[in-house]
Amino acid sequence: MQVDYIIVGLGLAGLAFIKELDVNNKSYIVFEDNSQNSSVVAGGMYNPVILKRFTAVWNAVDQLDLALPFYKAFEKQFNKKYNYSLDIYRIFKSVEEQNNWFEACDNPLLTKYMIPKLITKNFEGIRAKYGYGKLTNTGRIDTKALLEDYRNYLSAKKLIRYESFKYSELEIYDKNVSYQEISALKIVFCEGFGLKKNPFFKYLPMQEAKGELLTIHAPDLNVNFLIKAAVFVLPLGNNFFKVGATFNWKDKTKFPSKEGKQELKTKLESFVTAPYKIVEHIAGIRPTVKDRRPLVGTHAKYQNLAILNGLGTRGVMIAPMAAKALYKHLENGSALDKEISIARFQ
């Protein structure tokens, strides 16, 4: 079997790179072993404002310019909705925070998103003594549904193998690589936290950040926007909400924990007074990097081995931009932005 690319891992990183391959009529085969699930459990939010400090996310506007049409193309391809517009209401903790909000609204990068008004309306079941700041033009991608649909699509075309990629069986030559009976011009590794097992790239400084999420049913909570305070409460419809997420820098498993659940409940109850029932508890590991930038580039010695990883806490927005940059680098020799290139760690 001869292909242009082997792709290892089908989370948001793999999906974004495959999209580049599809658009450019390149052939590929994908390996996926379900050892990680960050993209499947993700809240899926896109929002260009850091909600702690009210500053702009790195390159957010450019990222969104690419990301929104990227997800729209899948909606067209599968005739299904994945992108749900969702305003965000940030609960203020103090008068000082209210003032910071108004200052931040002057940032020309953020005027499209931050509403320069204090929302004081009372919503039943929510405690917000200092009111809310509202963000608009934000939303959620149903990453789970999108990835499921894409996997089915690849399965039907026999372009995906549900098995672990065995690094020791990869043979590397000057102009191609071979793996079992497959010969490919290049291989792109998109394993998320699975990177830790990759002998070619595991030297890169990935700081895994485990996150846990609850799904709750709260019949008396009637809001159609995302509430952000100690945790976020994201409406899924019919009074179901996702609540998350925790950050744990020590636990390297993708399994939900008792401590994670308790933390989410405590934080949720600090501002939601409506009764609720937990219907699901999930976890995953965010592949984050110390400098909060993606890991993109080729191996220092083997130019036909590439990596697309380090999407961190914002894979929904970053993946399409990082994938496009990698594709142009591999196919056209375009230089990678120093901020995302793995050359910064060599």
Ligand SMILES: Cc1cc2nc3c(=O)[nH]c(=O)nc-3n(C[C@H](O)[C@H](O)[C@H](O)COP(=O)(O)OP(=O)(O)OC[C@H]3O[C@@H](n4cnc5c(N)ncnc54)[C@H](O)[C@@H]3O)c2cc1C
């Ligand atoms: C709780 C939580 C909430 C989040 N919320 C948001 C959010 O609201 N908005 C946002 O933008 N981001 C969010 N994120 C972050 C986002 O999920 C990540 O940035 C993104 O999903 C990372 O994608 P990835 O493809 O790099 O990794 P992954 O999704 O982990 O995908 C890697 C894939 O590679 C496969 N794999 C690994 N090793 C091998 C191997 N040897 N052989 C075959 N397959 C292999 C794995 O099974 C996996 O499917 C959240 C993450 C978590 C955990």
